[in-house]
Amino acid sequence: MWFSIAIVWALVMFIMMPLWHVYGKQNPSTETYKVTPADFQKDVDAFIAKYKVGEEKGVPVVAPPPGSDIYLLAKQWSWSPVLKLKKGVTYRLHLSSIDVLHGFSLYPLSINFMVIPDYEYVLTITPTQAGEYYVVCNEYCGLGHQQMVGKIIVE
Amino acid sequence: MAEEFRTCPVTGFKVHLPAEKLIKVNGVTAVVAILIGGIMALLVAMTRWETIHLLSPLDYYKFLTLHGWNMLGYWIIFFEVAILYFTAAVMLNCRLASPKVGWLAYILMLSGALITNITVLMNPAKNAIMFTSYVPLKADPLYYLGVILFAVGALTAVLLFFATLHIARKEKTYKGSLPLVVFGALTAAILAFGTLFFGAVALVPTFTWSMDLTPTWDALVYRIIFWAFAHSSQQINVSAMIAVWYLLAFLTVGGTTINEKFSRLAFLLYILFINIASAHHILVDPGVTPAWKIWNTSYAMYAAVLASMMHAFAVPGAIEVALRKKGYTRGLFEWLWKAPWKNPAFSALILSIITFGFLGGITGVLAGTEQLNIRFHNTLAITGHFHGTVAAGTTLAFMGLTYYVLPLIFRREVVGQKYAVYQPWLFGIGVSLVAIGMMASGLYGVPRRHADLTGFGGAGFAFDYDPTAFLWLSIMGLGALLAAVGGALYVLIAVGTLLKGKKL
Numbered sequence: 001m002w003f004s005i006a007i008v009w010a011l012v013m014f015i016m017m018p019l020w021h022v023y024g025k026q027n028p029s030t031e032t033y034k035v036t037p038a039d040f041q042k043d044v045d046a047f048i049a050k051y052k053v054g055e056e057k058g059v060p061v062v063a064p065p066p067g068s069d070i071y072l073l074a075k076q077w078s079w080s081p082v083l084k085l086k087k088g089v090t091y092r093l094h095l096s097s098i099d100v101l102h103g104f105s106l107y108p109l110s111i112n113f114m115v116i117p118d119y120e121y122v123l124t125i126t127p128t129q130a131g132e133y134y135v136v137c138n139e140y141c142g143l144g145h146q147q148m149v150g151k152i153i154v155e
Numbered sequence: 156m157a158e159e160f161r162t163c164p165v166t167g168f169k170v171h172l173p174a175e176k177l178i179k180v181n182g183v184t185a186v187v188a189i190l191i192g193g194i195m196a197l198l199v200a201m202t203r204w205e206t207i208h209l210l211s212p213l214d215y216y217k218f219l220t221l222h223g224w225n226m227l228g229y230w231i232i233f234f235e236v237a238i239l240y241f242t243a244a245v246m247l248n249c250r251l252a253s254p255k256v257g258w259l260a261y262i263l264m265l266s267g268a269l270i271t272n273i274t275v276l277m278n279p280a281k282n283a284i285m286f287t288s289y290v291p292l293k294a295d296p297l298y299y300l301g302v303i304l305f306a307v308g309a310l311t312a313v314l315l316f317f318a319t320l321h322i323a324r325k326e327k328t329y330k331g332s333l334p335l336v337v338f339g340a341l342t343a344a345i346l347a348f349g350t351l352f353f354g355a356v357a358l359v360p361t362f363t364w365s366m367d368l369t370p371t372w373d374a375l376v377y378r379i380i381f382w383a384f385a386h387s388s389q390q391i392n393v394s395a396m397i398a399v400w401y402l403l404a405f406l407t408v409g410g411t412t413i414n415e416k417f418s419r420l421a422f423l424l425y426i427l428f429i430n431i432a433s434a435h436h437i438l439v440d441p442g443v444t445p446a447w448k449i450w451n452t453s454y455a456m457y458a459a460v461l462a463s464m465m466h467a468f469a470v471p472g473a474i475e476v477a478l479r480k481k482g483y484t485r486g487l488f489e490w491l492w493k494a495p496w497k498n499p500a501f502s503a504l505i506l507s508i509i510t511f512g513f514l515g516g517i518t519g520v521l522a523g524t525e526q527l528n529i530r531f532h533n534t535l536a537i538t539g540h541f542h543g544t545v546a547a548g549t550t551l552a553f554m555g556l557t558y559y560v561l562p563l564i565f566r567r568e569v570v571g572q573k574y575a576v577y578q579p580w581l582f583g584i585g586v587s588l589v590a591i592g593m594m595a596s597g598l599y600g601v602p603r604r605h606a607d608l609t610g611f612g613g614a615g616f617a618f619d620y621d622p623t624a625f626l627w628l629s630i631m632g633l634g635a636l637l638a639a640v641g642g643a644l645y646v647l648i649a650v651g652t653l654l655k656g657k658k659l
């Protein structure tokens with residue numbers, strides 16, 4: 001008898017789990033939006049065109065104004081652009097992928113987020129220490145996965 | 156009918172011969188899987204040990220995919236199917252509901268396992284997508300077909316287990332309530348049922364999509380469904396492992412739990428709460444609500460962890476009481492020194508409890524909290540966590556049980572007993588070092604599934620990790636060597652016993 005209860009409850013929970021995610025409300029400090037890869041690419045291109053200050057290793061370097069919306073695009077197998085940020089200033093970082101899953105892993109802090117195509121993840125960040133940071137891809141994303149390193153500079 | 160059974164001279168169980176045969180083939184297949192998975196483990200570990208850096212990226216991704224499937228998939232699940240048949244048929248003195256269905260399940264699982272392995276080996280550039288198989292990375296349809304066949308086969312085995320329990324109850328082949336070990340296996344089977352169902356939900360559309368029959372589907376939804384399935388599948392392993400703990404406590408020292416109700420309640424908590432706790436895989440995903448994250452990482456997880464702690468208390472308690480009954484009562488710890496350490500099944504049991512509890516459990520609780528999860532997600536620390544739980548904990552418990560399955564089911568005397576005494580220690584300490592090395596390097600941000608930490612495949616922004624991280628990776632590598640010796644010894648003893656062991 002209580003096994004049937006257990007089974008029913010287990011199934012209810014199994015079903016609730018995805019439903020909860022899909023219909024639940026959004027979190028205020030991290031926001032998520034649906035976005036098509038093409039639209040995200042357009043936003044990133046515009047962002048780069050507007051604030052580009054140079055290039056490093058073939059990747060545009062971008063110095064956005066303090067407090068602005070900043071973009072980082074993941075694709076097989078690079079992060080673009082290189083971001084030049086100011087210490088102690090808050091930014092809204094827009095993250096997405098235009099192909100497969102990637103993992104955003106900030107070295108040396110080890111702060112990690114999933115980057116998922118069709119979803120724009122907006123994180124509110126405030127760099128607290130100057131220096132050079134690297135963005136390593138830590139979700140397997142194809143044969144060039146190990147080459148996928150980006151850079152963030154905090155001044 | 157009557158000749159379909161034999162009576163075990165040691166335990167007195169009435170053993171259904173067709174069930175016994177199925178236990179044997181599933182068990183042997185599991186051992187072949189751990190052999191393959193173990194060779195892959197060594198190659199992969201020797202690549203992550205950056206001083207050695209053995210494999211090219213392509214080979215590394217290929218063998219890593221195979222290691223994941225052969226260990227977590229085939230070794231564990233074939234062994235669990237053997238356990239299900241053992242508990243339902245042998246321990247309840249019952250006939251297996253339908254041996255034919257058992258063979259069908261076996262053939263489905265085996266062909267699925269072979270198909271997936273072969274597709275990965277033949278075309279790694281496309282099919283080495285890791286066992287998680289996240290969309291929208293796309294493998295050949297055959298790869299997914301293999302996974303689906305394997306899952307359907309396992310589901311069939313679970314249904315056969317339920318049917319057998321039903322017969323046992325109807326025909327009253329056992330007295331009183333269901334024995335605790337069977338109860339634990341039942342917990343595992345209930346979890347498996349829901350899990351495999353969600354496995355199909357995640358994989359069937361992926362399969363049709365890989366054939367371009369259906370459009371691509373949402374990568375986030377796949378992850379949510381996948382982890383609904385994959386993490387609960389880990390709870391199957393925990394429940395099965397704990398059932399084996401109780402069984403081994405009984406077989407090695409005659410221990411029975413101090414309080415049946417207590418232990419049963421702990422199994423029940425698994426069923427109720429573990430599914431919820433699985434959401435920690437998606438804590439750093441977009442689209443997951445904070446309230447959900449909080450409920451998930453606090454209440455639900457505590458309930459499941461509480462259950463593990465209850466078992467981790469009850470099993471050693473059973474051992475202590477049994478040994479004290481044997482007269483080892485001097486001082487607080489005489490029972491411990493006088494325990495049958497020469498019996499590899501006993502040391503495997505103790506090492507399983509320790510590694511699962513300390514390495515796996517504690518790191519799991521840490522990694523499951525949202526704030527810390529941001530630090531650990533997809534780093535090698537996660538891989539370290541489950542090498543504590545399943546690679547050390549569950550695997551050791553199953554290895555320990557093997558030392559009883561060989562004489563009782565295969566009816567052969569275990570060969571190389573001299574070496575068997577050390578086998579669990581070599582494997583247990585080795586995998587513990589692997590787990591510790593992984594966890595510690597993960598704290599420095601070392602990613603999992605990464606082929607080239609020193610050169611980044613020539614990437615422009617290559618940088619140097621903290622040298623301490625490499626030190627920990629070397630410790631992982633040394634542990635891997637030790638574990639490989641222990642694992643090889645296990646396979647040698649098992650196979651040697653089947654071929655050369657004295658018939659009992």
Ligand code: HEM
Nearest residue numbers: 196199200223226227285286545546550603604635638639
């Ligand atoms: C000889 C013992 C073992 C050694 C030396 C070993 C070593 C390793 C190493 C080095 C990795 C790669 C981590 C990475 O580069 O991301 C790994 C991954 C893994 N191992 Fe093991 N392992 C062993 C046993 C096991 C066992 C017994 C299981 C399961 C029951 C297991 C399950 C896994 C899984 C699921 C992965 C993750 C694969 C992935 O990320 O896709 N391992 N192991």
Ligand SMILES: [Cu+2]
Nearest residue numbers: 102137141148
């Ligand atoms: Cu990537």
Ligand SMILES: [Cu+2]
Nearest residue numbers: 137139141145
């Ligand atoms: Cu990647």
